[in-house]
Amino acid sequence: MSxxxxxxxxxxxxxxxxxxxxxxxxxxxxxxxxxxxCGSLTHIRQPSNETILKxxxxxxxxxxxxxxxVGHISGAHMNPAITMAMLATGKIGVARAVCYILAQSxxxxxxxGILYGATPNKxxxxxxxxxxxxxVKPAQAFAVEFMVTFVLVFTYxxxxxxxxxxxxxxxxxxxxxxxxGHLFAFDYTGxxxxxxxxxxxxxxxxxxxxxxxxxxxxxxx
Numbered sequence: 001m002s003x004x005x006x007x008x009x010x011x012x013x014x015x016x017x018x019x020x021x022x023x024x025x026x027x028x029x030x031x032x033x034x035x036x037x038c039g040s041l042t043h044i045r046q047p048s049n050e051t052i053l054k055x056x057x058x059x060x061x062x063x064x065x066x067x068x069x070v071g072h073i074s075g076a077h078m079n080p081a082i083t084m085a086m087l088a089t090g091k092i093g094v095a096r097a098v099c100y101i102l103a104q105s106x107x108x109x110x111x112x113g114i115l116y117g118a119t120p121n122k123x124x125x126x127x128x129x130x131x132x133x134x135x136v137k138p139a140q141a142f143a144v145e146f147m148v149t150f151v152l153v154f155t156y157x158x159x160x161x162x163x164x165x166x167x168x169x170x171x172x173x174x175x176x177x178x179x180x181g182h183l184f185a186f187d188y189t190g191x192x193x194x195x196x197x198x199x200x201x202x203x204x205x206x207x208x209x210x211x212x213x214x215x216x217x218x219x220x221x
Contacts, residue, residue, distance in 0.1 A: 030107030038128025056182035064175025108200030
């Protein structure tokens with residue numbers, strides 16, 4: 001296929017109603033996913049086994065619920081890692097992938113921002129920001145995140161297999177892979193599994209911290 005033909009196909013895809021409907025869905029479901037999932041992490045100081053289970057179930061049920069709602073429209077990626085995997089395997093085009101990732105990033109920012117505004121200051125905790133735990137080296141953290149994200153992507157692709165014999169709810173299986181990832185990886189990295197989910201809270205937390213530092217300096221001066 002020539003470059004001219006590819007550019008023409010790209011332009012045609014960018015003006016289709018179905019693409020922008022899907023992009024809106026990706027923005028909305030990522031916003032809700034971050035808002036609800038990270039909301040389960042607010043005010044947590046020293047997580048116990050009970051709180052880890054709470055967080056894992058919240059993220060997993062959010063993933064399953066939202067996929068059930070819009071999976072037939074956009075695929076309910078909610079995750080740049082899923083989108084990049086779909087692009088690499090030719091399941092989606094470049095234009096859709098770029099639009100999805102932008103929508104997911106903006107949705108994560110919006111979800112984290114709403115959560116920040118809706119939560120009293122003393123209960124913010126880390127606002128769901130993921131970070132490497134004590135004694136875990138960066139290379140080890142990368143390996144953990146790679147493996148749990150692989151399981152999630154693998155589950156998505158397993159559900160896309162056209163010859164697959166139906167073995168139950170596809171959205172629930174994806175949600176359970178998120179629960180599984182959190183139960184394993186939370187003590188290592190906080191379990192990102194999703195670049196957008198980690199990006200939104202990190203940016204919002206830093207932005208508001210910087211804002212309040214500047215306000216306090218101005219007030220004290």
